[in-house]
Amino acid sequence: MAVFTICLLNGASFGCVLFLLSSGLSLVLGLMGILNLAHGVLYMLGAYIGWTIAAHLGYSFWIAALTAGFATGVMGLIMERGFLRRLIGLPNEQVLLTIGFVYIITNICLWIWGSIAKPPFTAKFLTGAFTVVGWPYPYSRVAIIVVGLSVAFGLWWLQEKTRIGAIVRAGMDDREMTKGLGINLELIAGALFFVGAFLAGFAGVIGAQLIGANLGHGLDILLLALIVVVIGGMGSVQGSLVGAMMIGLVDAFGKILFPDFAMFMLYFLMVIVLVIKPTGLLGRKL
Amino acid sequence: MKKMKSLEQSRVLCVLVLAVLFIGSVWTAPAFGAEKPIKIGVVLARTGPFASIVGHVLDGLKISFEQAGSKVAGKTFEVIYEDEGPGDPAFVMDKVRKLVESDKVDIVVGPFNSDLRVPTLAYTSKKKIPSFAVVCDDEASLKFPYAYAFNQTTYQEARPVGWYAFDKLNVRTVNTIGGDWRAGHAFIDGFVQGFTNERKGKVVSQHFAPIGTTDFSSYIVAMKPADAIVLMSVPGDVAAFLSQAHQMGALKNTKVINIGQSVLPPMLKDLGPKLIGNIWQHAEYQPFYKSPTNKKFGELFQAKYGHPAGSLEGSGYGVGLVVLEALRITKGDTNPDKIHEAVKSIKMDTPLGKLTFMPGNADKSGVEGILSRFIEEIKQGKDGYYWDLVHEYPEVKPLRK
Numbered sequence: 001m002a003v004f005t006i007c008l009l010n011g012a013s014f015g016c017v018l019f020l021l022s023s024g025l026s027l028v029l030g031l032m033g034i035l036n037l038a039h040g041v042l043y044m045l046g047a048y049i050g051w052t053i054a055a056h057l058g059y060s061f062w063i064a065a066l067t068a069g070f071a072t073g074v075m076g077l078i079m080e081r082g083f084l085r086r087l088i089g090l091p092n093e094q095v096l097l098t099i100g101f102v103y104i105i106t107n108i109c110l111w112i113w114g115s116i117a118k119p120p121f122t123a124k125f126l127t128g129a130f131t132v133v134g135w136p137y138p139y140s141r142v143a144i145i146v147v148g149l150s151v152a153f154g155l156w157w158l159q160e161k162t163r164i165g166a167i168v169r170a171g172m173d174d175r176e177m178t179k180g181l182g183i184n185l186e187l188i189a190g191a192l193f194f195v196g197a198f199l200a201g202f203a204g205v206i207g208a209q210l211i212g213a214n215l216g217h218g219l220d221i222l223l224l225a226l227i228v229v230v231i232g233g234m235g236s237v238q239g240s241l242v243g244a245m246m247i248g249l250v251d252a253f254g255k256i257l258f259p260d261f262a263m264f265m266l267y268f269l270m271v272i273v274l275v276i277k278p279t280g281l282l283g284r285k286l
Numbered sequence: 287m288k289k290m291k292s293l294e295q296s297r298v299l300c301v302l303v304l305a306v307l308f309i310g311s312v313w314t315a316p317a318f319g320a321e322k323p324i325k326i327g328v329v330l331a332r333t334g335p336f337a338s339i340v341g342h343v344l345d346g347l348k349i350s351f352e353q354a355g356s357k358v359a360g361k362t363f364e365v366i367y368e369d370e371g372p373g374d375p376a377f378v379m380d381k382v383r384k385l386v387e388s389d390k391v392d393i394v395v396g397p398f399n400s401d402l403r404v405p406t407l408a409y410t411s412k413k414k415i416p417s418f419a420v421v422c423d424d425e426a427s428l429k430f431p432y433a434y435a436f437n438q439t440t441y442q443e444a445r446p447v448g449w450y451a452f453d454k455l456n457v458r459t460v461n462t463i464g465g466d467w468r469a470g471h472a473f474i475d476g477f478v479q480g481f482t483n484e485r486k487g488k489v490v491s492q493h494f495a496p497i498g499t500t501d502f503s504s505y506i507v508a509m510k511p512a513d514a515i516v517l518m519s520v521p522g523d524v525a526a527f528l529s530q531a532h533q534m535g536a537l538k539n540t541k542v543i544n545i546g547q548s549v550l551p552p553m554l555k556d557l558g559p560k561l562i563g564n565i566w567q568h569a570e571y572q573p574f575y576k577s578p579t580n581k582k583f584g585e586l587f588q589a590k591y592g593h594p595a596g597s598l599e600g601s602g603y604g605v606g607l608v609v610l611e612a613l614r615i616t617k618g619d620t621n622p623d624k625i626h627e628a629v630k631s632i633k634m635d636t637p638l639g640k641l642t643f644m645p646g647n648a649d650k651s652g653v654e655g656i657l658s659r660f661i662e663e664i665k666q667g668k669d670g671y672y673w674d675l676v677h678e679y680p681e682v683k684p685l686r687k
Contacts, residue, residue, distance in 0.1 A: 003507050003508070006503070006507045007503075007504055007507060010501065010503035010504060010507070014500070014501045014503075055556070114552070115337055115338035115341055116338055116521060116550060116552045116553060117338070117521050117522030117525045117526075117553070118525075118556070119525040119526070119528070119529045119553065119556045119557055120525075120526065120529035120530065120533070121556075129533065129534070129535055135507070135534065135535070136534060136535030136538075137534065138533035138534060140533060141503075141533075207500075210500070210501055210503075210526070210530065211500045211501065211526045212522070212525055212526055212529065214522035214525075214526075215337075215338075215522075216335055216498050216522060217500070220498040220500060221500065224500075251501065251504075252501070252503065252504045253504070254504075255495075255504035255505055255508070256504045256507065256508045259493060259494070262496075263496055
């Protein structure tokens, strides 16, 4: 029972990190049709910026998270305005370009922060632990769950209950018709790309409480985020949340129940979802 | 008559051409021979998950070559560096082939990753190119002719850590968690050999996590109550594991024994406060080991890089010394059989301690070093946290059935 409860919490906390990362990826893919493979390195960049501000310079963890999110948001905006908006409907070119960004940003991080991984860090008041079924459980993991679910609620509200959200949904359903109604979809798309990149950097700092900052994260975490988008479906906040939670839980329980097949389980889950519902569990219709 | 004259002229011309060719070859061959440098190909990771470790190894290796001033036994040597890449065997094979077939190297050093090194040895041994491991090698490497593991193998190197845990730390039960790749398994197997077969310790649970594992919490929860956790992975994963285990209170009343030298000195600023008094790791090289050779290396390293050498830098320096010493013994002859005999006869003092070699089989299969193994512990000094030497096992012989 103790192991089950701890695994449940661990899966939920890791799932929330994956949600923060994959929600931006999913929304950008859904609205703009842009597959941004540099999303993982924006996460990594956010983690390094957060480490510098919170762990190295000693400023507030939350200031670090917001600053890192803003910095990666601006970086994402530059990528979108400067390059990606010219490649709408050209998936091959998008993949090649964003893979290029992966190498460039990874090397910039290597140049600035060096090759040694930065260990996990958190806010001072989150350093302790409380007891759950006889196990000390860190406050930082609970904070990740709270932040993840709060952001999920905020994004859901934004997408489902506001005019901007309605425009975003309309743009996803029929881009040309939305533009024909006089809506500046370019502006909305740019703003959405900023939000997606902001969330990636923000997730980097929130996730750094668990996994620190490491040059390998750019691709490692992107792989998981892509699985989440495939499972949850693109363009759906709820889908990203469900997909992320499923991956987090399968990862946590898989390592205990089927340690030799833990990674395989993630892909197996993805294959099953693709076979049953190719658009993802809660994805918008293609 | 005219025909005969023409024939005679042709003969004279042929003789002249042959004479020119002969004289030319006599004059130029020694000159070219004297200029032809010995070529050493180094294939080590500059990208991929091992790049952070290998950068330190390269720093030490470069010093050994620079110290020799590009001359060995009166002959010039040239070093050609290649990247072993992100872990793709095809990628590294292309690099090794390029070194052997295009650059015509006489000796190969590396690759670092044992998953990649073993396949390259199948090729280099067939081509009779001596290949030296930079750090501890894989057991499988020793089956190949012309493969040299001066720093022993991962399996052999971890055995003394098992002895130390049992004899000095009074550890009787352990959980182990290793990186799920060739060296990860071999290190853990070596520890288990030393701890359970050569002593009377007990392993209560064993786990292997893929490289790049982000969340270790499930492994931590699955561990059973024990005196120590034995850990082996790449630096990023080790940092994540230790921090997560610390957050979850799993390091309370539990010692940590790290194999693989992956808690690098720059990581101690962040990890030191959490782990001081609670973690030990083995080292191939230890900066506080007292010997004139080590003192000299320490000074050279400090002067060049502005910080003290660590274990990986010492290993890199060590392999450079071994390669050059073998060439000194052969007087610069790069014949692989002569290099093989030379390596077996090496007896030298290195910064890693006194080094001799245990000969392999008669078929020129791999040769392994006999040298000191060190155990180190985190201490806090006025300049921060550092790894201090706490025990030396001198002249450790590999266990061979």
